[in-house]
Amino acid sequence: xxxxxxxxxxxxxxxxxxxxxxxxxxxxxxxxxxxxxxxxxxxxxxxxxxxxxxxxxxxxxxxxxxxxxxxxxxxxxxxxxxxxxxxxxxxxxxxxxxxxxxxxxxxxxxxxxxxxxxxxxxxxxxxxxxxxxxxxxxxxxxxxxxxxxxxxxxxxxxxxxxxxxxxxxxxxxxxxxxxxxxxxxxxxxxxxxxxxxxxxxxxxxxxxxxxxxxxxxxxxxxxxxxxxxxxxxxxxxxxxxxxxxxxxxxxxxxxxxxxxxxxxxxxxxxxxxxxxxxxxxxxxxxxxxxxxxxxxxxxxxxxxxxxxxxxxxxxxxxxxxxxxxxxx
Amino acid sequence: xxxxxxxxxxxxxxxxxxxxxxxxxxxxxxxxxxxxxxxxxxxxxxxxxxxxxxxxxxxxxxxxxxxxxxxxxxxxxxxxxxxxxxxxxxxxxxxxxxxxxxxxxxxxxxxxxxxxxxxxxxxxxxxxxxxxxxxxxxxxxxxxxxxxxxxxxxxxxxxxxxxxxxxxxxxxxxxxxxxxxxxxxxxxxxxxxxxxxxxxxxxxxxxxxxxxxxxxxxxxxxxxxxxxxxxxxxxxxxxxxxxxxxxxxxxxxxxxxxxxxxxxxxxxxxxxxxxxxxxxxxxxxxxxxxxxxxxxxxxxxxxxxxxxxxxxxxxxxx
Numbered sequence: 001x002x003x004x005x006x007x008x009x010x011x012x013x014x015x016x017x018x019x020x021x022x023x024x025x026x027x028x029x030x031x032x033x034x035x036x037x038x039x040x041x042x043x044x045x046x047x048x049x050x051x052x053x054x055x056x057x058x059x060x061x062x063x064x065x066x067x068x069x070x071x072x073x074x075x076x077x078x079x080x081x082x083x084x085x086x087x088x089x090x091x092x093x094x095x096x097x098x099x100x101x102x103x104x105x106x107x108x109x110x111x112x113x114x115x116x117x118x119x120x121x122x123x124x125x126x127x128x129x130x131x132x133x134x135x136x137x138x139x140x141x142x143x144x145x146x147x148x149x150x151x152x153x154x155x156x157x158x159x160x161x162x163x164x165x166x167x168x169x170x171x172x173x174x175x176x177x178x179x180x181x182x183x184x185x186x187x188x189x190x191x192x193x194x195x196x197x198x199x200x201x202x203x204x205x206x207x208x209x210x211x212x213x214x215x216x217x218x219x220x221x222x223x224x225x226x227x228x229x230x231x232x233x234x235x236x237x238x239x240x241x242x243x244x245x246x247x248x249x250x251x252x253x254x255x256x257x258x259x260x261x262x263x264x265x266x267x268x269x270x271x272x273x274x275x276x277x278x279x280x281x282x283x284x285x286x287x288x289x290x291x292x293x294x295x296x297x298x299x300x301x302x303x304x305x306x307x308x309x310x311x312x313x314x315x316x317x318x319x320x321x322x323x324x325x326x327x328x
Numbered sequence: 329x330x331x332x333x334x335x336x337x338x339x340x341x342x343x344x345x346x347x348x349x350x351x352x353x354x355x356x357x358x359x360x361x362x363x364x365x366x367x368x369x370x371x372x373x374x375x376x377x378x379x380x381x382x383x384x385x386x387x388x389x390x391x392x393x394x395x396x397x398x399x400x401x402x403x404x405x406x407x408x409x410x411x412x413x414x415x416x417x418x419x420x421x422x423x424x425x426x427x428x429x430x431x432x433x434x435x436x437x438x439x440x441x442x443x444x445x446x447x448x449x450x451x452x453x454x455x456x457x458x459x460x461x462x463x464x465x466x467x468x469x470x471x472x473x474x475x476x477x478x479x480x481x482x483x484x485x486x487x488x489x490x491x492x493x494x495x496x497x498x499x500x501x502x503x504x505x506x507x508x509x510x511x512x513x514x515x516x517x518x519x520x521x522x523x524x525x526x527x528x529x530x531x532x533x534x535x536x537x538x539x540x541x542x543x544x545x546x547x548x549x550x551x552x553x554x555x556x557x558x559x560x561x562x563x564x565x566x567x568x569x570x571x572x573x574x575x576x577x578x579x580x581x582x583x584x585x586x587x588x589x590x591x592x593x594x595x596x597x598x599x600x601x602x603x604x605x606x607x608x609x610x611x612x613x614x615x616x617x618x619x620x621x622x623x624x625x626x627x628x629x630x631x632x633x634x635x636x637x638x639x640x641x642x643x644x645x646x
Contacts, residue, residue, distance in 0.1 A: 015476055026492065140628040142578045144585045145620050148601065152608055152617070163609075253479075260481045267586055279586055282491040290491055301479055 116208025399423030452522025460530025
């Protein structure tokens, strides 16, 4: 267990270093940072001096170590486009993205499990058939199209819900203002959260359904029934519990995807989060922001992967006994 | 021996290729599933209509000379208030016929989709074959990269590659290069699936007798890979490719919708939806909704086809 843990952490650190190197190379190969900083009238000598002062003449490994050192302290330089420290901009916008991701994640997991269990138990009911066929459309619909359709129905035609922004926000700490405490905040959150969570919802639902059907066929369910245990208890204590292992894996990994797909949802709904900034950064080739975002997302993914791997040990007792031979 | 003149009586006569397809298990299974047949028909319809766009589109939507601003914002199936022209699916702000724009847009979407899938497949198959056959450190390096890439969503990787490539290309060439950059970034974000599948089949194939025999004859390894192993690992690749096409089309339209895909002078379905989205609030729904529906039908049909193919080719489900 410990050996496995250590190996996982070393792997995670390695991945982070690779991503850091990609981020770092962005600065090296894309454009000349000096040109981005000095004006037209700077002399050759000024440039050389600035180059020396910023340490751009140092060997690449030294520069890379400095980059990593700064990144660990949350220091990513000044955004070319907004002329403000990248870390400051991200800290300001991150709450919006995290709140959106959290709400759609909770939505996807709860509804996904409930509908998955329902469709597995009532396999041939008309409602199950309806849900299964609409889930197929849900998988094929691109996220942005879902958003547009929802806006058209609920904002333009029915005029029930706002179509852009976060509504009113309430500051909690210095740089965390939440929209979860106001009515207009929740109203603005509904459509983006559905848009963002729908794909994950259908995915989880289909997974839970497939796993449930598999488990319900096994012998111990038959024996539980033979022992006279109530159907309800069999469904939820015996069957559902045993489907949770793959569900946790997928749910965990999808949490990362939700944060990444927030880029699309934020663009459709003009939600003021980090994803919207990232799209603009790509359009304007804002290297410091791009590299910071890249590292941030990589960190989220690596941490999630790590946590999911560790959760295996908590959920599945078999793994604690046997030697950890399989890595996944 | 008398010569048989009628081919039906000759047991050694090879059936023509279309007869072989019609008699195959796969076709029988196909013909028994109305939903799958419908998906195939819709896919073929959209593909052929968009490829024939220059001949069947009622207007040339991207030739400014043929546009009449007076025709702008004509609702579908209604005569325009000024010119009296009727358009099946209406017009956009500049009087462009939406139906023609969709035909040309689907063409760009499909071209990018097919090219990206082709690129991803060739890259993935090559790396998968080499990794599986050679093993050792090459295998480790390739599969490590694949693992790392697989843990990030494709859209993120495509966005990143797009961002980097774009910044390396001089500004004046960017518009022409956009389609190629798009193909490159979608292809690079999607090769892992092919590589993993091909690698595992290669591992199974490479110790079989026919490969050993080829090796004994002194056939060089690139030739063994291409002529002996490749034909035997292509089945799963076909399935991944079909599902990959749906994914590539969706990814392309998403990138174009985000404004980082093809330029507005050469719009794909995603670009049309992005442009039309600006008019959604003023009530001109048809500019967005019709391209959106086309995209949905296309992606859904290709997805259904891919699902069916995966089940039909999977011997375990038989």
